[in-house]
Amino acid sequence: MTFKHIFKAEANWTSKQNLADSSKRFYSKSHQVKIEGKPILNVSAAKAFKGDPSLYNPEDLLLSSLVSCHMMSYLYVCSQNGIEVLEYSDNAEATLEVNPDGSGRFTEVRLNPKITIVNSDKVELALELHQKANQLCFIANSCNFPVLHEASCEVI
Numbered sequence: 001m002t003f004k005h006i007f008k009a010e011a012n013w014t015s016k017q018n019l020a021d022s023s024k025r026f027y028s029k030s031h032q033v034k035i036e037g038k039p040i041l042n043v044s045a046a047k048a049f050k051g052d053p054s055l056y057n058p059e060d061l062l063l064s065s066l067v068s069c070h071m072m073s074y075l076y077v078c079s080q081n082g083i084e085v086l087e088y089s090d091n092a093e094a095t096l097e098v099n100p101d102g103s104g105r106f107t108e109v110r111l112n113p114k115i116t117i118v119n120s121d122k123v124e125l126a127l128e129l130h131q132k133a134n135q136l137c138f139i140a141n142s143c144n145f146p147v148l149h150e151a152s153c154e155v156i
Contacts, residue, residue: 010034030055059106063094065139066109066147074113074133083126086156087116106145113151120155127151 013031029045030052045051046059067090078085090113098104117126130149134140140147 008036026050028052059094059096062106063092063109066094066137066143067092067111069137069139070111070130070133070147070149071113073136074115074130077129077132077136078117078126081122081125081129082119083122083129084118085115085126086118087114089114106143108145109143109147111147111149111151113149115151115153116156117153118156123153123155126153 011031011033015027029050031043033041033043035041042055043061044053044055044057046057047053049057051057071088071090075085075088090111092109092111094109095107096104097107111130113130115126117123119126130151134147134149137147
């Protein structure tokens with residue numbers, strides 16, 4: 001049986017506070033995203049696209065979503081396989097290609113999860129489970145580009 005869940009977000013922008021240079025009609029990209037019951041998210045374009053570099057941008061948020069979703073899916077499959085994870089960190093990287101007409105797309109994301117586990121006899125399985133986590137990850141399943149994994153695992 002398939003279950004549907006609806007997620008909602010509200011974006012708000014106004015020219016009253018965002019017109020950076022009225023002579024050029026250059027609009028600021030800074031805006032707010034509201035999700036009910038959560039703190040307001042202040043967002044802009046990436047610095048490369050004339051955004052405020054101190055704010056999150058959609059590219060940051062997409063990569064963050066992939067990193068977070070993969071981690072949660074990975075911890076789930078580890079718990080299903082009796083692997084005790086002590087630490088999980090990831091230093092992920094996304095590649096965005098921009099075309100001459102201004103359009104663009106992510107071409108790949110590389111996740112670099114570093115895992116610390118207790119079970120010395122399950123290192124190989126712990127590394128293999130990243131593929132299973134990728135198959136379960138809601139965000140990775142929604143992307144039209146490869147999400148690659150270069151995982152490492154150590155035992156304490």
